[in-house]
Amino acid sequence: MEEDDIEAVVDVLRSDYLTQGPRIREFEDSLTSYCGTRFAVCFSSGTAALHGAYFAAGLCNNDEIITSPMTFIATANAALFLGARPIFADIEPDTGNIDVDLIEPAITKKTRAIVPVHFAGHPVELEKAAKLAKKHGLILIEDACHALGAQYRDINISNCKYSDMAVFSFHPVKAITTGEGGAVLSNDENFYKKLITFRHHGVTKECEAFQKRKEDCGKWYYEMQYLGYNYRLSDIHCALGISQLKKLDKFVQKRREIADKYSSAFKCNDFFDIPVERSYVKSAWHLYPIRLKDKFKSCKAEIFSELRERGSAAQSTRRSYKASAALCSSVSLASKAIVLAAPFRNITTEVP
Ligand SMILES: Cc1ncc(COP(=O)(O)O)c(C=O)c1O
Numbered sequence: 001m002e003e004d005d006i007e008a009v010v011d012v013l014r015s016d017y018l019t020q021g022p023r024i025r026e027f028e029d030s031l032t033s034y035c036g037t038r039f040a041v042c043f044s045s046g047t048a049a050l051h052g053a054y055f056a057a058g059l060c061n062n063d064e065i066i067t068s069p070m071t072f073i074a075t076a077n078a079a080l081f082l083g084a085r086p087i088f089a090d091i092e093p094d095t096g097n098i099d100v101d102l103i104e105p106a107i108t109k110k111t112r113a114i115v116p117v118h119f120a121g122h123p124v125e126l127e128k129a130a131k132l133a134k135k136h137g138l139i140l141i142e143d144a145c146h147a148l149g150a151q152y153r154d155i156n157i158s159n160c161k162y163s164d165m166a167v168f169s170f171h172p173v174k175a176i177t178t179g180e181g182g183a184v185l186s187n188d189e190n191f192y193k194k195l196i197t198f199r200h201h202g203v204t205k206e207c208e209a210f211q212k213r214k215e216d217c218g219k220w221y222y223e224m225q226y227l228g229y230n231y232r233l234s235d236i237h238c239a240l241g242i243s244q245l246k247k248l249d250k251f252v253q254k255r256r257e258i259a260d261k262y263s264s265a266f267k268c269n270d271f272f273d274i275p276v277e278r279s280y281v282k283s284a285w286h287l288y289p290i291r292l293k294d295k296f297k298s299c300k301a302e303i304f305s306e307l308r309e310r311g312s313a314a315q316s317t318r319r320s321y322k323a324s325a326a327l328c329s330s331v332s333l334a335s336k337a338i339v340l341a342a343p344f345r346n347i348t349t350e351v352p
Contacts, residue, residue: 002247004243005240005243005244008239008240008242008243009236009239009240011239012235012236012239013236015235017235018234018235018236019232019234019235019236020232020235021235022235023235023238023239023242024042024232024233024235024238026238026242027040027042027178027233027238027239027241027242027245028040028041028042028183030241030242030245031168031183031185031245032185034156034245034248035156035157035158035159035160035166035185036155036156036159037158037159037160037166037185037186037187038186038187038188038189038192039185039186039187039188039189039191039192039195040183040184040185041183041184041192041195041196041199042181042182042183042199042232042233042237042238042241043181043182043183043184043199043231043232043233044180044181044182044230044231044232044233045169045171045180045181045182045231046074046145046167046168046169046170046171046181046182047074047077047078047169047182048182048199048229048231049167049168049169049182049183049184049231050074050075050078050143050167050182051078051081051082051198051229051231052184052194052195052198052199052231053078053141053165053167053184053191053195054078054079054081054082054084054113054141055082055194055198056165056184056186056190056191056194056195056198057112057113057139057141057164057165057191058112058139059079059082059084059112059113060082060083060084061082061083061084062083062084062085062110063079063082063083063084063085063110063111063112063113064084064085064086064087064108064110064111064112065079065084065085065086065087065111065112065113065114065115065141066086066087066088066089066103066106066107066111066113066114066115067079067086067087067088067089067098067114067115067116067117067143068088068089068091068097068098068115068116068117068119068143069088069090069091070091070096070097070098070117070119071117071119071143072145075115075117075143076088079115084112085110087106087108087111088106089102089103089105089106090102091119093291094273094275094276095119095122095275095276095278096119096120096122096275096289097116097117097118097119097122097123097124097125098116098117098124100116100124100125100128100129100132103129103132104132104136107136107138111136111138112138112139113138113139113140113141114129114132114133114138114139114140114141115141115142115143116129116140116142116143117142117143117145117146118142118143118144118146118147118150118157118284119146119289120146120275120283120285120286120287120288120289121146121147121149121150121175121255121283121284121285121286121287122147122150122275122277122278122281122283123147123150123151123152123157123281123283124142124152126142126152126162126163127153127162129162129163130162130163139164139165140162140163140164141163141164141165141166141167142157142158142160142163142165142166142167143167144157144158144166144167144168145167145168145169145174145182146174146284146286146287147284147286148168148174148175148176148248148284149175149248149249149251149252149284150252150281150282150283150284151281151282152280152281153280153281157284158185159185160185160186160187164186164188164191165184165185165186165188165191166184166185166186167182167183167184167185168182168183168184168185169181169182170182170183170237170241170244173286174286175248175251175252175255175284175286176241176244176245176247176248176251177240177241177244178233178237178238178240178241178244179237179240180237181233181237181238181241182233193206193209197209197225197226197228198226198228198229198231199228199229199230199231199232200228200230200231200232201224201228201229201230202224202225202226202227202228203222203223203224203225203228204222204223204225205222209223209225210223211223211225252284252285255284255285255286256282256283256285258285258288259275259277259283259285259288262274262288263275266290270293271292271293271296272290272291272292272293272296273290273291273293274290275288275289275290287315
């Protein structure tokens with residue numbers, strides 16, 4: 001946190017609105033201008049934003065989404081919230097992203113959405129995923145929680161040129177933070193309207209949206225049109241987000257420099273494979289995931305403990321989603337990938 005971030009929050013604390021005030025719209029406008037999207041709706045977390053996106057996509061009981069097993073549990077859980085079932089298509093070993101060629105065989109009559117995750121900040125092959133979604137009449141939702149600041153074919157991730165909606169998280173480990181927080185971006189006004197009401201108890205005060213009592217427009221009357229939640233993000237969080245977003249490019253640039261250092265240092269090692277960056281993407285390097293070579297896979301736990309003891313903030317990434325088989329499709333081959341992820345926070349590029 002820098003002084004201007006702190007001041008931005010303090011300004012809100014001194015203002016008339018701690019929540020439901022002007023900073024929310026301001027943050028949403030900053031997100032749409034950064035990403036080049038028409039609409040943004042902030043949520044209280046990335047998980048809440050995924051829930052909102054799945055609701056707006058119309059997911060309900062017994063529907064299926066196809067997603068990646070290499071992700072945080074929230075990607076799949078948010079579908080379960082609506083009674084839908086996550087089906088996993090396996091990953092590409094080098095990027096850790098869903099292998100788009102494996103999505104089509106997983107499509108059934110129940111499939112409603114495809115949800116690729118830009119794992120570690122490396123964009124998924126979106127153009128191919130979009131063609132597939134179009135061919136089968138499916139909704140494409142990017143879980144972009146790792147990828148704010150990344151680019152795919154010179155377009156900012158979450159620009160929604162290829163997808164229907166894209167979801168961010170602003171948890172402190174992400175590229176920018178609001179403490180807790182998330183957002184859904186979209187170019188579709190219908191999705192936008194659903195997201196706005198879903199985040200606020202399913203309630204609307206917009207006269208033109210009223211289903212009954214249109215004559216009470218402008219009076220006390222409001223309508224709860226479906227069961228929604230209190231998933232609002234406060235002005236305090238949004239003020240921090242506005243301040244942080246101004247520095248996003250600087251943050252991503254620093255991550256890219258650190259990733260370059262890791263890549264040149266580890267290029268020829270005998271122990272693990274380093275991550276790739278495809279020529280047509282710019283990764284946001286949320287993580288630097290390394291894959292242990294086969295002969296060391298059985299030693300993962302020891303390597304992990306040793307790294308931690310030596311002060312490295314290594315993490316073992318989510319290998320795969322392991323919920324009840326009754327709720328999800330079987331665990332994918334991705335569970336065989338053994339990944340350690342080096343983070344970027346508090347790491348400098350200067351040699352001590
Ligand atoms: C890929 C992915 N999706 C969704 C989430 C959920 O975001 P949040 O923690 O803001 O709820 C995370 C959080 O780590 C994530 O990594």
